[in-house]
Amino acid sequence: MQIDWYRLALWLTLAFINLGFAQIKSMNARFWFLISLIIGPVATVLIVTKKKKRIIYSLHRIISKKLKDDNNS
Template sequence: MDHFYVGWGTLALINAGLAQGKNRSGRNWFLLSLFMGPIATLFIVVWDKK
């Protein structure tokens, strides 16, 4: 079960980096990713840069 939390946290960090690359708030997307996980990744990838 611990591996699940490590993977989820890693995904949140990756999402924060992706968001910063698209000129969005990395901190906000990190927090959002903790709750939404892969769905947040989908939103980040699909949305255009600011």
């Protein structure tokens, strides 16, 4: 049995890219890295299309606080 090093390198690169996407979206990066090793490009689609209400809520809270601070000064 011969290992296809090119495909292995691409698969690992994709897993690391997914790890970065998961961190950006405040998701569990380790979990998504491991899932990416198993299902590869499907994990990328799931990460990119999954919406996090927490991110939207956090941004809304930060913007609201900034606007309130600007109005008080």
